[in-house]
Amino acid sequence: MLQAENIYKRYAGNKVLRGVSLKVEKGEVVAVIGPSGSGKSTLLRCLIDLERVDEGRIVVGGETLVDTNAGGYADKAVLRRVILKMGFVFQSFNLFPHFSVLKNVTEAQERVLRRGKQEARERAREVLEKVGLSDKASEYPYMLSGGQQQRVAIARALAMDPQMLCFDEPTSALDPLLTQEVLMVIKGLAEENRTMLVVTHEMVFAREVADRVVYMKEGTVRCEGTPEEAFGHPEVRAFTSQAPQL
């Protein structure tokens, strides 16, 4: 479903990604873990063209987003197809504050997918029900808790029927209780065999839900494997045991 090969990315002389490769198969849930500043989020943002790579190749669902050895970035039409194959959920939700919850979920369906009003609404009702927020359709984002806002953001992504979902630290802005409600939704999606790539600091979640765990540090993938393999790796153990012990 997704292939990223040898990705390099610099920010003002800072090497954020140093030859990262990542593969996600159809139906697979991949968790990316690692310390802050390891390049996890940057990698994810490169996959949907929020950031541009300096070197490397990214292929999403058979479409080549970029190949710096063969013509660089794809043209607009291809970029658009790649973007529409992926749903993206941000750490900071990024709901549209001037739209109601319903309109947050229908707007892109109508404007981008050219769905009719009725069809967009029906799809919105379905996905809002899936994230447990059917009763909030007419409210505005500021009226909701952080956890509810993130669930709306997930619904908004789902409504576009992407082939794959990317989550960029979806619970890092939430307290533990709200984190749980969002993780439950993501877990529910994993059980539907959706293809997902989740950058997270929630180790228990990564261990329980992911088919594969990728550990990144200093802009490289240090190890990857099943949760058992990854969490058994000495470097990952050193990382996960850094949590403050009281």
Place this chain on the structure above:
Amino acid sequence: MKYLNNPDRLVSLLWQLWQGLGVTMRLFGYTLLLSLPLGLALALMRMSRHKAVRLPVQVFILAMRGTPLILQVFTVYFVLPMIFGTAFERMTAVVIAFVMNYAAYFAEIYRGGVQAVPVGQREAAHVLGFTRSQAFMRVILPQVIKRIVLPVSNEVITLVKDTALVTAVGMVELYRVARNAASTVGSLEPLFIAGAIYLMINAVVSFLFNRANRFFAYYQG
């Protein structure tokens, strides 16, 4: 009390002020109608990725905000005809100067408003597949409007009062009528009456902008 205790004279003054007010309001209306959209165009150019687009606009805004409006009015009224060889009608010349000046101020207000919208909004629009122009029209601009209501109200109120500047090129508007009447009769009363009229116009302007501001309170963020 040369006017307030002389009804005939007062009525004739008010009639002249009314006619002057017509000129003032026309200048006000044309300027607002043209400078608000022109300001948006300038703001977009000012934020362009291309230096060749951005730089001239930056210089233009600096010139418009950095020199007196009355000088700009003179320039358009007296200097441009020398260059182009044709004189403009008074109202046309004055409106051109006012529109350029106010568009420059509005452009910077819009730019501030656009920059105040979190970058995450643009990113969310991008990942949902919106084109750049869809993202701007549907996501960014509505949020910009909420943010600029009060700064724009400042400019509009200033514009009401700035219309009095065109007296300098001989246009007979509200202030000029009042000043003429004052010097003819030797009384300050017409000027104070004119002042009261400016105040009433701006009371209405303030009221309308307050309403707009309250309208946008239906959402936060």
